[in-house]
Amino acid sequence: MHDLLTTLEEKILPVVRAAAIAVDKNAEFPQQSIDALRAAGLFGLISAKDCGGAGLGSDVAAQVIERIATECGSTAMVMAMHYSAAAVIEKFGSAELRKKTATTDLATLAFSEMGSRSHFWAPLGTAVASGAEIKLDGHKSWVTSANHAVNYVWSAKPIKAEGASSIFLVPRRSAGLQSGDAFDGLGLRGNDSTSVSATAVTVPATNLLHSDGAGLAVMLETVLPLFNLLNAACSTGIMQGAVAATITHVTKTKHEHLGTALFDLPTIRAFIAQMQIETDKIKLLVADTATAMLAERADTMLRVLQCKAAAGAASVQVTELAMRVCGGAAFRKEAGIERRFRDARAAIVMAPTTDQLYDFIGKALCGMPVF
Ligand SMILES: Cc1cc2nc3c(=O)[nH]c(=O)nc-3n(C[C@H](O)[C@H](O)[C@H](O)COP(=O)(O)OP(=O)(O)OC[C@H]3O[C@@H](n4cnc5c(N)ncnc54)[C@H](O)[C@@H]3O)c2cc1C
Incomplete structure (x- = not known):
């Protein structure tokens, strides 16, 4: 078994298990469990070794998520969203961003929108180029880890290319981002899955991940x-x-x-x-x-x-x-x-x-x- 899986079993799952009931009851983000996963190097499970990751495959990521979910669904879904966002960052992000995502910075997907709802492939939010910057507006209906992720992998309509969408890196601390009411859901109550609205959020043009229209x-x-x-x-x-x-x-x-x-x-x-x-x-x-x-x-x-x-x-x-x-x-x-x-x-x-x-x-x- 890979060392990371042994650490997961012996050191981290006991933490996740101990927190699971309170995470659910109080709808609180599983901070302690996520900190333990980060400290053990599990943020970088599928990220390449050259940026501080473990360079493992999606098969191992599935094993990790399955084991975490035996104890706490909320913690497992936070990590599933991190790995899904990290896969995009790994492929299209800068070396510095890849390294931070693999080691310290929790990431998540911000795809679903209030207008197009579960049709995640059809964002209605916009991206407008202005010099070396891009201005984003849009209303995301659900973002797991909304108030805890460092970065969102964010979808919007293309800037000017053909196609249904483009994908951007949006830091959570960007001016103009506003999350909605605290998540008080039926299940996965520790997910911090709130809505997030962007009003004239400005990011560098380099935050366009891949090419315009390739979302x-x-x-x-x-x-x-x-x-x-x-x-x-x-x-x-x-x-x-x-x-x-x-x-x-x-x-x-x-x-x-x-x-x-x-x-x-x-x-x-x-x-x-x-x-x-x-x-x-x-x-x-x-x-x-x-x-x-x-x-x-x-x-x-x-x-x-x-x-x-x-x-x-x-x-x-x-x-x-x-x-x-x-x-x-x-x-x-x-x-x-x-x-x-x-x-x-x-x-x-x-x-x-x-x-x-x-x-x-x-x-x-x-x-x-x-x-
Ligand atoms: C706990 C939780 C965490 C989430 N985290 C994230 C996240 O991190 N990032 C993110 O982007 N999104 C996230 N989502 C949103 C999720 O991916 C969906 O977009 C959302 O749950 C859809 O709900 P809705 O009410 O908008 O669905 P609607 O689009 O209103 O759908 C209502 C019903 O219509 C059905 N339906 C819709 N379209 C079709 C179709 N074409 N064919 C057949 N049936 C159809 C649906 O199956 C559903 O039963 C999260 C959702 C939950 C519950």
Whole structure:
């Protein structure tokens, strides 16, 4: 096992585990866990070694997100967004920016907008060139780590080129950026996923990442495969956490008047079997998607679309079963079941949403253009 994974298991997951209930209950950003991940060098997991990263692949990133998500979905999603933004910065950013992203500076994606909503590929916000600067205006509907990231990877309409979008690096501290009300959501409550508006935000022209009008290519080629993989890994981790918490509950909980434990009931054992089967199916699909991405297999895009849709649906199903198996006890926070039941639901509506993925997959299978 790579040293970073050992450190994750032995030093960081205990921190994430200890914070998870309070992060959810108080809707607080998992600062301590993110600091521990940064200190251990996990910000730079997929960044190249020449800029202080570990130079590892998306397959390892998926393993890391899955392991974190077994303990805390919010922390896992903050890191999934960081890696997704870091992939863009790694490809198109300056050496200094790449180094900071790999070592110290949390990054995130600011794609979804209030106007075009889950259609992340169609920003309505604008970018206007003015000398050596670019002026950005726009209304982002959800930005994970909105008040904690150092940098946003930000989409807007192209400055003047053809195409649906361009991608910019926008420092969070830029004048004219305003985040919305604190996030008080159903699930992933520690994500700090607020809205962010830009009013005449000025960035240097060099903050255009890639070329003007190339935003869709960046989204589809660099962001979508990694984000979908990591989102699916997050769902897998949530399922694994739910299975483990369920087994803990049913093996220690007794019907004392009968002298039996919950796991003495065949129905309970059958539900646990179904939960494990679903979890393992998705784990294999996620692993195969990572393999396809690394090998640039012909079916990579199909797998990328399938894995997020399948993992989102399965995690909803598995956490529902966990609620049923653990009975009324599952409603209490200390069992760790209802938090995962709520966290699992985010994957369905995070763009590309499950409904969009079904449409994209159906189009691909029917030989139609997907995008
Ligand atoms: C916890 C959380 C964190 C997030 N973090 C980020 C982030 O860091 N950065 C970011 O950019 N975004 C982020 N998002 C936003 C996310 O990616 C989606 O854009 C958002 O959840 C979509 O919600 P909406 O209400 O705007 O959806 P709508 O677009 O209003 O969709 C409503 C319904 O219509 C369906 N629908 C829409 N279009 C189609 C279609 N073409 N075909 C079939 N069905 C369709 C959807 O599936 C959905 O069921 C986050 C969201 C959540 C919940």
